[in-house]
Amino acid sequence: MEASSTATTLRHRRLFGAGGGRRVGDRIFSKATVVAALTVLAILGGVAVFLIVKAAPAVTASAADLPEGKSLVDYIAPLAFGTVLAAIVAVIVAVPLAVAVALFISHIAPRRIANSLAYAVDLLAAIPSIVYGLWGIFVLGPAMVPILDWLVDKLGFLPFFEGPASVTGRTMLTAGLVLAVMILPIISAVSREVFAQTPRRLEEAALALGATRWEMIRMAVLPFGKSAVISGSMLGLGRALGETMAVTIILSVSGIVTFDLVSQQNPTPIAANIALKFPEASGIDVNALIASGLVLFGITLVVNMIARLVISRSNVQ
Amino acid sequence: MSTKLWPALAASAVLAVGVAACGSSDDSGSSGGSGGSSDSASGTIAGAGSSAQEAAQEAWKANFESDNSDATVTYDPIGSGGGRDQFVAGGATAFAGSDSPFDTDELPKATQRCASGELVQIPDYISPIAIVYNLPGVEDLQLSPETTAKIFKGEITSWDDPAIKADNPGADLPSTDITAVHRSDESGTTANFTDYLHEAAGSVWTDEPDSVFPIKGGESAAQTSGMVQAVKAGEGAIGYADESQAQDLGVAKVKVGNTYVAPSADGAAADFEQSQKDPELSQGKYVFAYKVQRTPTDPSSYPVLLVSYLMGCTKYDSDEQTNLVKAYFNYVISSEGQQAAAENAGSAPLPPGITKEDQTAVDAIGG
Numbered sequence: 138m139e140a141s142s143t144a145t146t147l148r149h150r151r152l153f154g155a156g157g158g159r160r161v162g163d164r165i166f167s168k169a170t171v172v173a174a175l176t177v178l179a180i181l182g183g184v185a186v187f188l189i190v191k192a193a194p195a196v197t198a199s200a201a202d203l204p205e206g207k208s209l210v211d212y213i214a215p216l217a218f219g220t221v222l223a224a225i226v227a228v229i230v231a232v233p234l235a236v237a238v239a240l241f242i243s244h245i246a247p248r249r250i251a252n253s254l255a256y257a258v259d260l261l262a263a264i265p266s267i268v269y270g271l272w273g274i275f276v277l278g279p280a281m282v283p284i285l286d287w288l289v290d291k292l293g294f295l296p297f298f299e300g301p302a303s304v305t306g307r308t309m310l311t312a313g314l315v316l317a318v319m320i321l322p323i324i325s326a327v328s329r330e331v332f333a334q335t336p337r338r339l340e341e342a343a344l345a346l347g348a349t350r351w352e353m354i355r356m357a358v359l360p361f362g363k364s365a366v367i368s369g370s371m372l373g374l375g376r377a378l379g380e381t382m383a384v385t386i387i388l389s390v391s392g393i394v395t396f397d398l399v400s401q402q403n404p405t406p407i408a409a410n411i412a413l414k415f416p417e418a419s420g421i422d423v424n425a426l427i428a429s430g431l432v433l434f435g436i437t438l439v440v441n442m443i444a445r446l447v448i449s450r451s452n453v454q
Numbered sequence: 455m456s457t458k459l460w461p462a463l464a465a466s467a468v469l470a471v472g473v474a475a476c477g478s479s480d481d482s483g484s485s486g487g488s489g490g491s492s493d494s495a496s497g498t499i500a501g502a503g504s505s506a507q508e509a510a511q512e513a514w515k516a517n518f519e520s521d522n523s524d525a526t527v528t529y530d531p532i533g534s535g536g537g538r539d540q541f542v543a544g545g546a547t548a549f550a551g552s553d554s555p556f557d558t559d560e561l562p563k564a565t566q567r568c569a570s571g572e573l574v575q576i577p578d579y580i581s582p583i584a585i586v587y588n589l590p591g592v593e594d595l596q597l598s599p600e601t602t603a604k605i606f607k608g609e610i611t612s613w614d615d616p617a618i619k620a621d622n623p624g625a626d627l628p629s630t631d632i633t634a635v636h637r638s639d640e641s642g643t644t645a646n647f648t649d650y651l652h653e654a655a656g657s658v659w660t661d662e663p664d665s666v667f668p669i670k671g672g673e674s675a676a677q678t679s680g681m682v683q684a685v686k687a688g689e690g691a692i693g694y695a696d697e698s699q700a701q702d703l704g705v706a707k708v709k710v711g712n713t714y715v716a717p718s719a720d721g722a723a724a725d726f727e728q729s730q731k732d733p734e735l736s737q738g739k740y741v742f743a744y745k746v747q748r749t750p751t752d753p754s755s756y757p758v759l760l761v762s763y764l765m766g767c768t769k770y771d772s773d774e775q776t777n778l779v780k781a782y783f784n785y786v787i788s789s790e791g792q793q794a795a796a797e798n799a800g801s802a803p804l805p806p807g808i809t810k811e812d813q814t815a816v817d818a819i820g821g
Binding site: 204274275278279301303304305306307385386389390391392393401402405412413414416417418419 | 505532533534535536538539631633635638639640641665666670671672673674675676680683684687688689690691
């Protein structure tokens with residue numbers, strides 16, 4: 138008892154220096170972290186205040202002065218629809234893929250392959266979105282044209298594939314696929330960290346009861362990692378909602394409201410609309426664009442808060 | 455979250471720094487202060503505005519700076535609206551480039567900005583807009599304004615429509631669906647193209663000219679390069695783009711009088727020569743705004759063109775600034791300046807009559 142406490146004190150001395158010096162270092166360190174934390178809050182608050190102040194003139198302006206001569210709600214609602222639609226398409230495609238990749242890395246692949254694959258997936262996150270955009274418009278778009286034709290031909294009875302198919306491939310489906318690739322790393326990274334922490338005893342218990350590997354994953358790993366998949370998906374959704382450059386380049390936007398994913402006429406996501414309209418905008422149009430940005434800010438905030446909520450609830454468990 | 459994310463984050467941070475380093479290519483060389491010889495212009499002026507003028511402005515800036523080693527000119531292609539706003543706000547932005555002249559709301563503010571002198575607004579850049587299409591097997595395409603308007607309105611949906619056949623007697627037109635592509639961003643090209651449709655085919659194209667394409671629906675693409683890529687990718691696609699960017703796409707001939715005319719720099723200049731001033735927007739001694747001639751009958755003119763303006767003041771706070779703006783504007787409208795723009799941006803040199811009038815405004819600077 139005595140000996141171990143002396144050892145602890147000695148270790149402290151080595152780490153922090155003797156006597157008062159340790160207190161000063163402690164204080165500076167804790168102050169510095171507090172300042173850093175407050176800076177983040179100040180930036181977030183500053184952005185929110187900027188958006189609200191700059192959006193205010195558009196809120197009070199009459200419809201005739203606003204872009205397209207519509208009320209602010211009528212102007213932003215179709216844009217918000219486009220934002221959410223693109224992000225949902227991306228999440229629907231990305232989540233199963235990301236979970237499969239995560240499971241392969243955490244449970245199926247040999248360690249060496251798993252490590253390099255994990256690194257490759259993480260590298261996907263490092264590709265700038267403009268590069269994804271260029272890839273989408275030059276490679277994926279044209280390659281999608283026959284697939285879009287096929288979808289309209291075979292699945293045209295669904296509202297999503299009603300057509301007519303785009304001849305350039307610059308559709309919501311293409312944009313959604315590119316977004317899916319972009320958000321795959323975050324979903325798979327969050328999922329695989331938690332999958333890998335599945336208690337060995339649960340896995341071994343399942344296997345001992347005669348479960349196959351798939352059954353073991355289904356009974357032990359997936360339930361354990363469920364909240365990680367959900368929160369990872371929410372983080373991915375947040376990124377897809379705000380993604381600008383790739384969507385702006387790829388998507389043929391029309392500002393209309395439609396669920397048709399394969400035609401040349403697509404809803405405009407908020408971020409893409411701002412990127413397209415801001416450079417030449419002046420006066421109240423700028424305020425209207427910022428108001429739409431405020432709505433986007435709100436949507437992403439809510440999505441991220443839900444993600445945090447899911448994570449924190451799973452931590453309590 | 456995950457420790458394995460760190461390599462990715464680090465890599466993206468490195469990339470971001472790299473991109474930022476590449477992006478900051480603006481000239482930081484300050485040549486203000488101790489001026490050189492009294493004859494050559496010196497100091498720094500900043501301009502902002504139209505991205506259509508960007509390539510031309512780059513050429514002008516480079517040539518002007520090599521002629522006047524003590525002078526620095528910067529041009530920020532933030533867009534026409536932004537350029538006009540920055541100019542009106544005063545401050546560092548001494549001149550603006552804009553695809554549309556000051557409107558009636560902006561004119562008083564712009565005049566106020568130049569309160570110590572006069573406002574100068576002169577056309578400095580004209581460029582033919584090509585109607586580009588992708589229709590394999592059809593080498594020559596002729597379009598009347600009405601047919602063009604109907605195509606972009608979505609009223610004509612197939613290439614073998616009787617209206618297109620009537621414009622192209624004897625041509626073998628396929629039944630391919632038409633995909634009309636417009637610009638999804640605000641653009642001076644769109645403003646001039648819709649102005650052409652409105653003036654030349656007003657019975658079909660009832661929407662007022664606008665820098666935002668007024669009709670919802672149809673295919674859209676961002677920027678000129680996006681437009682060109684969309685038309686290139688889609689069989690049966692048709693769009694409009696600066697003629698210098700048409701590359702290997704099909705370029706339609708436009709009906710002028712009783713013939714069909716292909717876009718050319720000379721044609722655009724000939725057409726602009728016939729244009730009249732817009733009296734409502736030309737309020738000021740040196741404020742020139744033109745209503746472009748969209749319905750010429752002379753087959754040497756090509757009416758689908760973009761006209762862009764240069765805005766400045768006759769007097770600035772410092773004489774150095776005034777002299778530099780004067781020297782720069784002089785160079786821009788000179789035949790060498792216009793030639794440089796033609797080579798670098800594919801624009802059409804200003805017609806002599808316009809140059810002469812521009813010259814009166816430039817001569818008034820500092821005078």
